[in-house]
Amino acid sequence: MLLTVTNPDELISPVLVHEDCKEEIFFDSPKERSFTLSYAVPANRRLELILVDFSRSSFSLSLQVDLARNSSAIVRIVSLSHDGEKKTYRADIRHLGEKSFSRTYMAGINLGNGTLSFLGNSTIINGAHKSDTRQEARITNLSPESKSEASPALCIQDYDVKASHGASLGAYDPNELFYLMSRGLSEKEAKSLITEGTLLPLLQTLSDSKMKEKTKTALQELSL
């Protein structure tokens, strides 16, 4: 299912996931928006969610996913933050049942002097044994004035679980840059490959061809 969202009323929330589902949402709002999305995944079901926000305005998203026994959720959030924008993404994943599984990946490029915040939080409640969660956030800052925050948090109340988190935030890895340049790529080319590379691993998972095309065009227009 593909949704292109410009108006929050178009989103029906909360969503109870009856069957395994993959949802791809492209946010393309010209005005400042704030969205709340919540999903409940029943036992043995699987949810895959990709949220892409390339909108040229401030943006705030609050996502909540509740996981019942043996259910799973893969959440991917991709963002571009332009000059002067304030973008905040919250992703609360709640493991309410045993053997529930989740992965949250957030990747963004902060192009200008805006603020980009990835606030992920996985909760595993007491009793949700054998649950498995991971929170990841990755931001590449392109301007010295970029203000970015990545906080992949874990709130674990059960003992018998797997939980991990990771964040990387910053400008370019000098080692990667040197490697690419040692093959003849100019600094500009190398940087643009690496920058696109922040988002590509997530965008590659899109299955809707229109959406793929849209994100590709948007990235090219940046002419990093």
Add this chain to the structure above:
Amino acid sequence: MKELKISGLTAEAEGNQILKGIDLDVKAGDVLALLGPNGHGKSTLFNVLMGNPRYKVTGGKATLDGEDLLSLTTDERAKKGLFMAFQNPPDVPGVVTMDFFKAGINARRNKPISLFEFYKSTENAYREVGLDSSMASRNLNEGYSGGEKKRNEILQMVLLSPSLCFLDEIDSGLDVDALKQVSEVIQEMRKKGTTFVIISHYEKLYELVEPNRTAVIVNGKVALEGDKTLASRISRDGYSFLQKEYGVKIEKEEKKQVSIGECAAKIVLPPQGNKD
């Protein structure tokens, strides 16, 4: 490339002097075995010549066919025909191998390579180094085994056909068959006139590629030069004879204190102490 001349080259990393006056000439067609104890400056020399910003040149010169090398950017040096096979090639998540190869090839051409030609040359190169060409669609070095990373370095060397190659422990992590394959590639390029400087700690690679010269770096300087037999002797006897016969004292590495909060793996441990 006709000649690489290095004279009095000194360089430091994070405030530690590592190269303390390297003098070395490499002529077109040379296959030079570069040896020396761990941490005495071999890899640093390669990185400095390639322009790694981690190292700061503090003195001396390096010229390629008379032109100052050290004032060029890394990509300019690559386009002059220099190539370094990395000892530890970094993972570059998100950068697709194929896109990277194409960018590297196109950097050396006026007109971008055609899709067909690119496909043909990468297929051939993958076959030559014994890797599956489906790896081209994967992220660069991500999830590769140690041996695959090394083969991937040689593969890039084949694709970019440089004139002067620095191979930094290209044989570590390679199995016997892979080592043979890699040395065949080196021999093939050598026939076409490519020049090589090869760092290795094992005689096997040198047996296979037969260098015509050997240079030994000790305490950040070229302590001794010789022909192929010098490399064999070091493999057999170690470095201790250098002091007895040539008066070259190998200074012990003084370990830098690592405090909590620092990444121990990132701290360089160069040889310290007085110059000999």
